[in-house]
Amino acid sequence: MKFLDKYKEYFKEYDEMEKDFIDDEKIWEQLNKHVNPSKENVKKVLEKAEKKIRLEPEEMAILIQNKDPETINEMYKLASKLKKDVYGDRIVFFAPLYISNKCVNNCKYCGFRKENGKIQRKTLTMEEIEEEVKIMISEGQKRTILVYGESPETTIDFICDSIRQVYNTKFENGEIRRANINCAPLSREELKKLKEVGIGTYQVFQETYHHETYRKMHPENTIKGHYRWRLYSQDRAMDVGLDDVGIGVLFGLYDWRFELMGLLYHTIHLEEKYNGVGPHTISVPRIEPAIGTSYPSEAKYAVRDEDFKKLVAILRLSVPYTGIILTAREKPEVREEVLPLGVSQIDAGTRIGVGGYKKSRGNELPEKEQFQLGDLRSLDVVIGETCKMGELPSFCTACYRAGRTGEEFMEVAKSSFVHNFCMPNAILTLKEYLLDYASEETKKAGEEAIKKHLDKLKDGKTKEFVLEALNRMEQGERDIRV
Ligand code: SAM
Ligand code: SF4
16 A cells, blocks of 8 residues: 555645646537538648648647548648658667566556456566567667556666666677666656666557546556546656657547547647657557457447548648657558558567567467557568568667757757658668678568668768768678767
8 A cells, every 4th residue: 555655645736736738628629610621621731731830739620520532632642741751761660578567557458457367467577678688689679668567566766777677788789779668657756767777768658538538447546547647747757857758549448539639739738838849759559459358349439440540640740740659559451551651660579478579489379468469570571571661660779879859859850850860870770680680581672772762862971971881880880870
């Protein structure tokens, strides 16, 4: 009970607030006002989006409610164009690392829920983390996100130790260069410690922005039952200077149209409060079947593939400078279709069980996991196929390591920086992957992608640097970046 007591103190700040920044009624009013918008209205919003200006909620509502096939098609085309303009042809790769599935909460949809007796509970030791990380490195991973249930074992000191362990693990030519975090909402003091240890993005999904649905999904006597403690997680991070934050919704718990508006309101709230700095990323997980839960059979709001495609495109148009993360929860066909509409990051080679990388090496069945994965292809296969699609896989971690986050990142993202820095760094990190980890087939596809994208580098000096760096890498040098 002591564990829970400290939260009562934390909750006070939010219980005293008259209201939060999600107004359920207003969101529905805005959506209802624009049922079946005229083509002219849709086009007006698209004209604004083309200028890469963040949309207002009413404008997003117009896109959400648009059912006209012709202008929906225009939405898709513009979303793809914006993606290319802002991010180039890059897709950033990462893989999650599950550290603990012990959890005091009881979220109705999650396999880690306290009352689920059907899974084995486990928190990795530092040695086991090292083992998992070595396997990830040996497969070519450079970026990870550490995932934790919420329990007395996953204290902030444990979390910090686990991050240090990840960074300190080396294997042959490789190492993990960026560790992001997906854990329970933390206090400011705890977040300060996370900042000190050097994390990338601090990610917390609101799951659902709809207050009533949130209450139904998260029993009140649990920590997670406190909507506002979670809603203001990113504020607390920003307050202590941890300005690289991620938000997300678990699509399928409530109406996707409402949730999209919630994500936009959250972005606007952060931008207004923190000098124009909104979330670095938005994640769009769809609910998957999970052992010991009644989901997704109970999910009457399950999002159809067609709507999923639409919602990713609308996000791209509404928040042009925010990364969109699409996870391996989705099947390969869906990923391929949705990727060009605005996605900037995907995971591949993912194993989601605690100790899952080691288990998959031993060909153990991926039992007792949090939920089922849709894309079980290896990192090598996904890299090869991404290259064949004309995109450029990237393992770049340069901005984070150079301290370009928050306000500074927004500055660089809004200039030609992406094309002069991110594209060269994508080429260089893909080359590292091809040299050290790729199969023959992926090597071929990767070298072709590099050649094609080298030709697209406009700045002569940058191109010269990249060509020389590629040579140095052939000679054995690693981790060269612009
Ligand atoms: N315990 C922390 C929390 O709840 O924020 C972090 C870990 S939790 C395992 C990470 C995310 O998994 C949750 O935020 C939720 O969106 C997602 N998740 C839970 N159950 C899921 C399911 N059945 N299908 C897809 N994603 C799920
Ligand atoms: Fe625990 Fe997070 Fe799963 Fe909820 S979603 S049961 S808090 S691990």
